[in-house]
Amino acid sequence: MQFVLEVACxxxxxxxxxxxxxxxxxxxDLSPAMLHVAREKGGGMRHVRWVHADMRSSNLGGTFAxxxxxxxxxxxxxxxxDQVDTLQAVRRHLVPDGLLAAHLDQPEIGWLGDLTGDQxxxxxxxxxxxxxxxxxxxxxxxxxxxxxxxxxxxxxxIWEELGPDGEIINRLDRGAIRLHVVFRFExxxxxxxxxxxxxxxxxxxxxNGLEDASSEMVWVARPGTG
Numbered sequence: 287m288q289f290v291l292e293v294a295c296x297x298x299x300x301x302x303x304x305x306x307x308x309x310x311x312x313x314x315d316l317s318p319a320m321l322h323v324a325r326e327k328g329g330g331m332r333h334v335r336w337v338h339a340d341m342r343s344s345n346l347g348g349t350f351a352x353x354x355x356x357x358x359x360x361x362x363x364x365x366x367x368d369q370v371d372t373l374q375a376v377r378r379h380l381v382p383d384g385l386l387a388a389h390l391d392q393p394e395i396g397w398l399g400d401l402t403g404d405q406x407x408x409x410x411x412x413x414x415x416x417x418x419x420x421x422x423x424x425x426x427x428x429x430x431x432x433x434x435x436x437x438x439x440x441x442x443x444i445w446e447e448l449g450p451d452g453e454i455i456n457r458l459d460r461g462a463i464r465l466h467v468v469f470r471f472e473x474x475x476x477x478x479x480x481x482x483x484x485x486x487x488x489x490x491x492x493x494n495g496l497e498d499a500s501s502e503m504v505w506v507a508r509p510g511t512g
Contacts, residue, residue, distance in 0.1 A: 291350040291379055293341045294359035298324030305334040312346065314339050342371040349381045355388040361465040364438055373480035380509050386482065388505045392496070393467045401432035423448040437467045473505060482507040
């Protein structure tokens with residue numbers, strides 16, 4: 287048995303921090319490019335292993351005491367059956383008394399409603415920054431929209447490299463990202479359907495209860511005995 291499995295680890299921000307604190311961690315992700323960055327950042331750390339796999343169908347050949355899905359990564363799964371497959375795959379990798387901790391955004395109804403009106407799909411400048419190594423200036427543009435019929439938020443971000451006089455000299459557009467908007471009781475039903483027993487749902491990372499004003503949902507569940 288290994289200790290921690292991070293599902294959708296990306297470039298390893300959380301995985302590496304856990305490993306630095308002494309935990310044995312496996313970071314799983316579908317993106318070879320992100321895993322390449324994670325390996326470089328890890329620099330051969332002893333307590334971490336990187337796995338290229340699909341979180342919907344992974345089979346790592348071992349079990350874990352804890353599985354985490356931080357950074358609302360679960361919301362990248364927009365189809366119901368894919369959500370079910372992911373949670374079932376996580377459950378298979380947990381020991382009988384193991385624990386799942388998953389972080390999601392709590393939907394803000396007013397904001398989502400605005401994105402179905404005139405604000406939806408409008409591309410605006412979101413900010414500017416200076417690259418820490420090259421000192422080159424960049425600006426980001428962002429548009430968001432919401433599709434109520436399938437509970438999908440669409441986020442589109444563009445990076446523009448700026449010249450000395452503010453002119454655009456390069457542009458990076460990786461296309462739109464679609465995120466499923468998960469409501470509280472939807473997640474409860476998904477966990478029950480996939481054999482989990484809910485232990486708690488918090489409104490932040492300090493174990494405070496979920497309230498109307500909470501911007502986060504932190505779900506804690508164990509594999510059921512059935």
